[in-house]
Amino acid sequence: RLAAQLAEDTSAGATADGVPVGLLANIGTAADAERAAGTAVEGVGLFRTEVLFLERTTAPTREEQAAVYAEVLRSLGGRKVVVRTLDAGADKPLAFATQPDEENPALGVRGYRLVRTAPELLETQLAALADAQRETGIEPWVMAPMISTPDEARDFATSARAHGLTTVGVMVEVPAAALRAEAILAEVDFVSMGTNDLAQYVMASDRLRGELSDLISMWQPAVLDLVAATARAGQQAGKPAGVCGESAGDPVMAVVLVGLGVTSLSMSSGSVPAVRFAVSRHTQEQARAVAAAALGARSATDARAAAVAALAPEV
Ligand code: PEP
Ligand code: MG
DSSP: OHHHHHHTOOOOOBOTTOOBOEEEEEESSHHHHHHHHTSSOSEEEEEEGGGGTTTOSSOOOHHHHHHHHHHHHHHTTTSEEEEEOOOOBTTBOOTTTSOTTOSSGGGSSOGGGGGGTOHHHHHHHHHHHHHHHHHHSOOOEEEESSOOSHHHHHHHHHHHHHTTOOEEEEEEOSHHHHHTHHHHHTTSSEEEEOHHHHHHHHTTOOTTOGGGTTTSOTTOHHHHHHHHHHHHHHHHHTOOEEEOSGGGGSHHHHHHHHHHTOOEEEEOGGGHHHHHHHHHTSOHHHHHHHHHHHHTOSSHHHHHHHHHHHSOTTO
16 A cells, blocks of 8 residues: 555655655666656666667667667657667677677676677667657767776767767766766766666676675675765766666665765666655755765675664654
8 A cells, every 4th residue: 555655656756855866767668668658757767778689680770779769759758768878798698799709798898898899889879869869859868888988988978979969978887987987977968877787896796696696785885985986976077977777776775875966766667656755755964874874884784774774764
């Protein structure tokens, strides 16, 4: 019953003292977009476009892609849609793009790095996004995955803007990008932290290994430190710094993230009501105290316990 009650709250995400927190959906298909549009989300914070490329022997054409992007933009009816360019490789292999013989695929040619071996994939995708923008009159936000350096951020932004895409960002999911977030933010309009990969790379622990789940936890204080550094850089630059990894859907983590200065949270749309409630029960100052409690811990388990103990009583 509580879930039903929470689902009825369609207010925009905000802290108890009115600081806005974007609550967005992670999607992979046009059908997901349709579903997300039926819920009270501000928009889509992560459109994982690789879903369009999976289980195919050749890349989808510019026309095929443009049709899907236009459908997604129309479904959301002008709400914000952050489209991530192809993130193939590692846990998302593609028959026609990724090399099957990489010894360390998670450290290999994946995500934006594919521009080194198959630059036409990114060019076609950006052209298709620009087509969809022209056709619908709706401007998507566009971001690249697996950016490691400010130069990569600049190169991606240059390519995207050359196609007429105006709001350009990158994912921060490689520790180097988090450590150098200020220089990266100087090149782009926004950043979005991918906490699944950020935790994997900070902790040097394969995200698909169940045995390592305690190490790869987002609650590891070292991971929280890098999120804090990135959010701080966003605030200093006056640019959005969101989180689109699965951790954003945990209501306790969501309060911590808001306390660290994260400006939006993107998650599976089913998680939004509980996150909206948890965020709305804390002022920004209280969220900062919850974040400080987590950052002060020396293990993942202690960090979560400390955050829970610092939450407002009704959450
Ligand atoms: C992440 O790495 O946290 C992320 C959002 O992207 P993906 O899970 O698709 O790698
Ligand atoms: Mg990722």
